[in-house]
Amino acid sequence: MKIEEIKKLLPHRYPFLLVDRVLVIEEGSIKALKNVTANEEFFNGHFPGAPIMPGVLQVEALAQTGAIMMMKTQVDNPEDYLMVFTGINNCKFRKQVVPGDQLILEVEMGSIRRNFATMKAKATVDGEVTCELEASAAIVPKEKA
Secondary structure, eight states: OHHHHHHOOOOOOOOOOOOOOEEETTTEEEEEEEEOEEETTTGTTEEEEEOOHHHHHHHHHHHHHHHHHHHHHHHHHHHEEEEEEEEEEEEEESSSSOTTOOOEEEEEEEEETTEEEEEEEEEETTTEEEEEEEEEEEEEEGOOO
């Protein structure tokens, strides 16, 4: 899935759209990527001379990846809904992400009850885990968001 299809499923736009491509999507799992470039706005302040992708943006990239999976596989009219975080648990940062890295984003669905879902997610660079977490989210109509 390329960026134009991703933009049909997510409301995020530059500079906050953090998924560049979906590599594999199935019922219950997704694998996507984020190319981390030196031109990212956040590197101007995090940190000058020693650029590191903020951990919270890795978490957001994983959340967006999970939202793509949910909207594509679980929601009939994704243009009418948003996926919002309801919780993050057991989040760990294992390795720094720097310009030039390709962040691989993997999310596996846990349980789905009504409009609530749980997921396990991890981000990797060159096969090494940079971030891992468990999350919960809700699918809500856009007019209630």
